[in-house]
Amino acid sequence: xxxxxxxxxxxxxxxxxxxxxxxxxxxxxxxxxxxxxxxxxxxxxxxxxxxxxxxxxxxxxxxxxxxxxxxxxxxxxxxxxxxxxxxxxxxxxxxxxxxxxxxxxxxxxxxxxxxxxxxxxxxxxxxxxxxxxxxxxxxxxxxxxxxxxxxxxxxxxxxxxxxxxxxxxxxx
Amino acid sequence: xxxxxxxxxxxxxxxxxxxxxxxxxxxxxxxxxxxxxxxxxxxxxxxxxxxxxxxxxxxxxxxxxxxxxxxxxxxxxxxxxxxxxxxxxxxxxxxxxxxxxxxxxxxxxxxxxxxxxxxxxxxxxxxxxxxxxxxxxxxxxxxxxxxxxxxxxxxxxxxxx
Numbered sequence: 001x002x003x004x005x006x007x008x009x010x011x012x013x014x015x016x017x018x019x020x021x022x023x024x025x026x027x028x029x030x031x032x033x034x035x036x037x038x039x040x041x042x043x044x045x046x047x048x049x050x051x052x053x054x055x056x057x058x059x060x061x062x063x064x065x066x067x068x069x070x071x072x073x074x075x076x077x078x079x080x081x082x083x084x085x086x087x088x089x090x091x092x093x094x095x096x097x098x099x100x101x102x103x104x105x106x107x108x109x110x111x112x113x114x115x116x117x118x119x120x121x122x123x124x125x126x127x128x129x130x131x132x133x134x135x136x137x138x139x140x141x142x143x144x145x146x147x148x149x150x151x152x153x154x155x156x157x158x159x160x161x162x163x164x165x166x167x168x169x170x171x172x
Numbered sequence: 173x174x175x176x177x178x179x180x181x182x183x184x185x186x187x188x189x190x191x192x193x194x195x196x197x198x199x200x201x202x203x204x205x206x207x208x209x210x211x212x213x214x215x216x217x218x219x220x221x222x223x224x225x226x227x228x229x230x231x232x233x234x235x236x237x238x239x240x241x242x243x244x245x246x247x248x249x250x251x252x253x254x255x256x257x258x259x260x261x262x263x264x265x266x267x268x269x270x271x272x273x274x275x276x277x278x279x280x281x282x283x284x285x286x287x288x289x290x291x292x293x294x295x296x297x298x299x300x301x302x303x304x305x306x307x308x309x310x311x312x313x314x315x316x317x318x319x320x321x322x323x324x325x326x327x328x329x330x331x332x333x
Contacts, residue, residue, distance in 0.1 A: 042288045044295050051292040075299055107313040114309045130306055155307040
């Protein structure tokens, strides 16, 4: 009888731990590759985002950008250059968010492929995750905060920035 | 002669060597003779046997015996339920204490890690680049849905014409 209790307890706890492990799968990749020379990692915390609203900008389009940014609470990005098994890695990583997040969009254009996932709460998008690959480059981007996707989508059209499709390497 | 006989029987009796017939003989002699000093112990012993034989059991004795030997009814015990409840409580507490927070509001802080840039202007520029990348890629997907919208418009116009 006692053994039955312990077996039941074991399965309950294991189930809980497995479920929690799956939900933090994306974070695993951020941790795993942070010291890999092929990968650049960018972290911007909510405290840093709080400083952006104090910027004085003359360009109205920049003001719109700051407005979009002001509601964000964090950014985590991982960019891998010259990743040999980029397709396999992309397929692995792209599967993970499906358990906790809703797939918003999937784009495939030649060698480039991007997937967008979102997490909603009370009708507001709280997290946007982008997983992308192009040639031998892998991109993993997580944005958290209150997001207006239409506003974000309009940014690139209004600002007309060139050369910002891909990130440059950042010296750590 | 009779006295010698009874003395012999008494001796044998106290030694535990008498036969049942001899004990009947002793009892018969005692009932026909008055109690004497020499035979007082024998008289008292057989008298106590007679008294004990007369005793009967009361009904309450039967009742008490039946109560002792009857199978006990199973009474409901709350202890096993308490054990199960305690085990479930431990599991829930362990699960909620050990799992990482996955709620969007709690994840939204992102302050548990160190900023890559100390300079806010540099950080702003990188955030801008990141948003542009997201925006550009989203637009490349959205433009195809816009084409579908145009197709719908054309269909409506044709219907109206």
